[in-house]
Amino acid sequence: MKIFCVGGSVRDALLGRPSSDRDWVIVGASPAELLAQGYQPVGRDFPVFLHPQTHEEYALARTERKTAPGYHGFAFHAAPDVTLEQDLARRDLTINAMARDEASGELVDPYGGQRDLRDRVLRHVSPAFAEDPVRILRLARFAARFTDFTVAPETLTLMRQMVEAGEVDALVAERVWQELSRGLMEERPSRMFEVLREAGALARLAPEIERLFGVPQPEAHHPEIDTGVHLLMVLDQCAHLGAPLPVRYASLCHDLGKGLTPPEALPRHIGHEGRGVPLARAISERWRVPADCRELAELMAREHTHVHQSGAFSAEARLRLLERCDALRRPERFELLLLACECDARGRLGLEERPYPQRERLARDLRRLLALDLGAVSAAAIAAGKTGPAIGRAVQQARLAALLAGEQEEGAH
Structure with missing residues (x-):
């Protein structure tokens, strides 16, 4: 042998x-x-x-x-x-x-x-490639890893034929997620979705993502204009910043609501956050996405605009944002949300190196709140004769005071 x-x-x-x-x-x-x-x-x-x-x-x-x-x-x-x-x-x-x-x-x-390694080509070995639809996902994942490789024209044609024959529709959720999650963690995840689009597979796997391409956004905020192009740029920012999988998946799902904006409202997307949450949930259920990725995706879809705008928020508004995101109970998840929002802000043409002070400011706010001795606050409220909701209001007042004190401290510097 x-x-x-x-x-x-x-x-x-x-x-x-x-x-x-x-x-x-x-x-x-x-x-x-x-x-x-x-x-x-x-x-x-x-x-x-x-x-x-x-x-x-x-x-x-x-x-x-x-x-x-x-x-x-x-x-x-x-x-x-x-x-x-x-x-x-x-x-x-x-x-x-x-x-x-x-x-x-x-x-x-x-x-x-060896020849195809030298020429930087992804090419199928034989017509048997068409027998396994997972190979479409694998090839797209390799395109995200080997960023200077191209797909051989005859291979792309074969992939399109497989999609038209319904092979992609037969893929089981676990295999789809396995390949896509690995592709999201590659050096240039945008290429995976570019290849899936070229093959026609993305429209079958995630029509919510496919419909973003060609949808315009205000040029003042998005110089790249196209919502789908913005999504790809955000994914590559995730790779550039070394983001973990939940952040990359949340970034993939953050703007899905823009695909449902009424044509007469374009290029603005008022209310896309609320429209996007059920779409993110639908994709997560379809692919049986793990809970940490699914939860962050829905949170990102709902709150990313508020995080972006938080630089102009009052202390009261920032406290409401932190509480709405359950940041006090789940600070690690909130840190991931902030990283995803930074990737979103920097995934724009010409703005890739733009500072994102919202991330550090909200992180400082959260650290101040976590440092509070709420036991002592509650005990003082009880000693003052307060009960029930009044104790909760005392806790809220203490939290707000901590954020206001932080503002004064930062202003002094």
Whole structure:
């Protein structure tokens, strides 16, 4: 039998990029032979084994064919007579269909992966690409990672044909979220959505996002004008500022309400915040998004305009904003909201380096409120004979006094 390192780790080594894990394929062996050598079987769909020493996963070379529409219907064949070239042929892109012989170090590249790495092209290996709609999402994710790569025209045509055939409609929510969430964390997440749009897949996966493109905004606030272009710029600001996944997802959903602005009201979008909350909720439910991402997305959709305007707010208005955002009970989430709002403010043409003082000011307000000894405030109110709602009003007065004192302190400096 022969052992080969395959896929992403081979690609990344040729690109001089770090790789987090390695995939192994064994050619010319049977399950019985591997068991005799101490390999431990895992998985049920096809023969995968854990190495007796390293515990890395090793798969027997296999072929596969599609047996039903969508993602689930595949039949696998793994046997000693399956060649390495046959195994590589079932992979998605040429740059992922290379292997390196473990013993000799020889590179095996039957489908031109090295050429496409050199030319910076994302190209499908064979027509079998069309058998798995997840590959559309994977390719879009790779476009977000390899920012200077283009999609081969014939591959884009094939992706469009897959969308028209309804393959994307059959994707299960978990796989959609898995790929999109990984793509959001790549170096240039905007490219993932650009590729999905070119393939026609975004309109099927998230029509709420697709309809933002071509919708105008006031040029005074948005020099880029197009709402969809603004969204892509915000996502790239998230990457530039190193934002975590909940911030990137919230940024993706923050302006969805603008897609429902009546044409006669354009280019203004009064009330888009309220329109956007149920749309963000709908996408989250469709993709089964985790709670931390879902909650921040709805909060961002509802409150981002207020955060932007908070520089002109009175202490009373800022306190109401903090309370409405549940910042006192969930300060970490509020910090993420502020970061998302900064990405939004800087995701505008020519304003990418513009300062965003609202973030630090509201963060200081929150620190002052969290530093209050509310137990002592309540005890003093009780000692003064106050009960029930009166104690709550005393707490509110103490919070407002803390913000006013902070204003005076900042003014003195």
